[in-house]
Amino acid sequence: MVKMNVGIIGGSDGLGKTLIYYFRDEFEVYITGRDHKKGKQIADEMNVNYIESNEGLANISDILVISVPIQHTCDVIREVAPFMKSGSVMVDVTSVKEGPTKTMGEVLPDSVEYIPTHPVFGPRTTRLDNQVIVLTADRKGKWYSKVYDYLASKNMRIIETTAEKHDFMMSIVQVLTHFSFISTASAIEKLSVDISETEDYESPIYNLMIDMIARIVSQNPYLTYNIQSMNSNGNKVRNALAEAVLELRDVINKGDEDEFIDIAIKATKHMGDITNALGRSDKAIGALSYEYSYLNESIGEEVGLKHIYSGRIHVGILESIDGKTAVLKDGNKIKKLRIANIRILLPEELHQWKIENMKTKTESISCVFPKNVNIDIIQKTVLMHDNLLDIRLTDAYNGPQIDDNFISLTFTVTALTKDDIEQVKELFTGFGGVIR
Missing domain, CATH: 3.30.70.380 (Ferrodoxin-fold anticodon-binding domain)
Incomplete structure (x- = not known):
């Protein structure tokens, strides 16, 4: 059976590169990139095809994925629209949907379908299972059901909505949370606090919060800025946060306990199902505690540790746990692995690894x-x-x-x-x- 051609404009970096992993076994994948040398190297490493021209890629693709920085998405859509194959479909994966949806509708011919999408996960995600993807198609053609069924077959959580509704929701999910997290990290920096020193005093909740903040602030700052600046609801939500912070500051500064409690209770009630939130956070805390306890009890024994990003498995005698690092002895070699980046292999997984590799x-x-x-x-x-x-x-x-x-x-x-x-x-x- 002839495989369909999937083209990824921007396939040498970020989410575009991650998409190669998901598509290459089922489709004939072609990519482009701004840096041709890097793009060719990525294509060779991942056993896919490289094309230097976006227009040429559009001309041969059954499915064309636009995976470029948000601020360039609409320009790229306009660039390649005249070269799209009749009967093909264009998909974009940006986190702001009003601009791309409108642009596709304006510049693509009637013979080309378009499905604006937002995969609500980052390039570090290793599985599609249970990940959220939003579809904001303003009209549905023959491709829509095929794309929907494909995503459903990967057990993804599919949300169908309008571009406007999507952007408002993402102003809360991304704009507000990113803004508050970066503000918190900035405040810690301005206070000249040594984060590593706070770890001696940290509670499990503080630990999780710092990890989440670090995850956000370590992302590409250009992407984070564009998420802030290109969402039309950005000003409204940032102003709401600033007003809430100032209000709470003033209430505490003037010693108004009753008003503080009133604000806290109203905020808590508006958070919805607190029981589920407590359950999820308890699971996260429990997982961290169990993992550390298991490793601590395994010192001096053979263990298998899998790096959650590279997928590489390390097997050896666990010598010690040094802070947040597992020290593994493999023959004469000593390996130090960050506990946050590893998963402990189950006994049956370790046994199977030995059979396949020893x-x-x-x-x-x-x-x-x-x-x-x-x-x-x-x-x-x-x-x-x-x-x-x-x-x-x-x-x-x-x-x-x-x-x-x-x-x-x-x-x-x-x-x-x-x-x-x-x-x-x-x-x-x-x-x-x-x-x-």
Whole structure:
């Protein structure tokens, strides 16, 4: 079956680059980028195609994705609109929707469909499952149901709304929260506070809050600024926050306890389902506490740690937990991994990794057993041990050198290590056998 062509304008950076991971197995993917050298390198590394011309990409794409900075999105839409294939569809992935939706409607021919979208997640997201995506199509053609069904097949949470409603909601979800988080980080900087020193006093909630603030302020500041400046509701929500901060400051400064409590209660009631919020935050705190406790109890033991961004798995003896770092000894190598960036492998995951990545050991073991020994039970007992992968009976002998009441059995055993094979010999001895 011929794969459809998916073109990504801006596929060498950010979300555009992330989209390659999701599309390349199902579609023929082509990308463009501002830096051709970098774009070609990314395309080669990810086994997709690179085209230097946005217009050329538009001309061959069945689905064309616009993934460029917000301030350039409408210009790129106008640039490539005349070159779109008849019967194709244009999709954009910017977080402001009024401008792109209007521009697509104005410049695209009737033979080209358009579906403005906003994937409400960042380029660090590794799975589409349960992620939110907003669709703001002002008219729906043949492509709409195909795109909708594709997103649903990935278990995404799909929201259908207007561009205007989307931008208002994102003025709360993004503009207001980003503005308040960056303001908090800026206040901490102005107070000359050493964040690492506050960690000695931190509560789990403070820990989560600082992590969320750091996540926002570490994003591309140009993107963050454009989210603030290009949302038409930005001024309104920033002014509302500034007024709320000043009001609360003045109430506390004048010592008005009753008014402070009144403001706090009204705000709390307006937050909605507090029980669910407490439940979610308790889960997050519990996960952090469990992970640290598990690692602490595993010091001196073998563990598998998976880096949540690179996907690389590190296996070794956990030497210590140094602050927020796990110190792992792999042979003669010492590795330090930030606990925030790793996931602990479950025992069955670690076992499977060993099978797939370690060189196994195979050895033939001959052992004299009583003649009535149950071979099936011996084999099943051996395979109950995780690191013993296979056991096969290859020979049975009761010639002149073997007493009539005994039999010599030879098994070929495959295990992860030499020590595991030695355990098999001990097990055979436990069954009344004598190693030959």
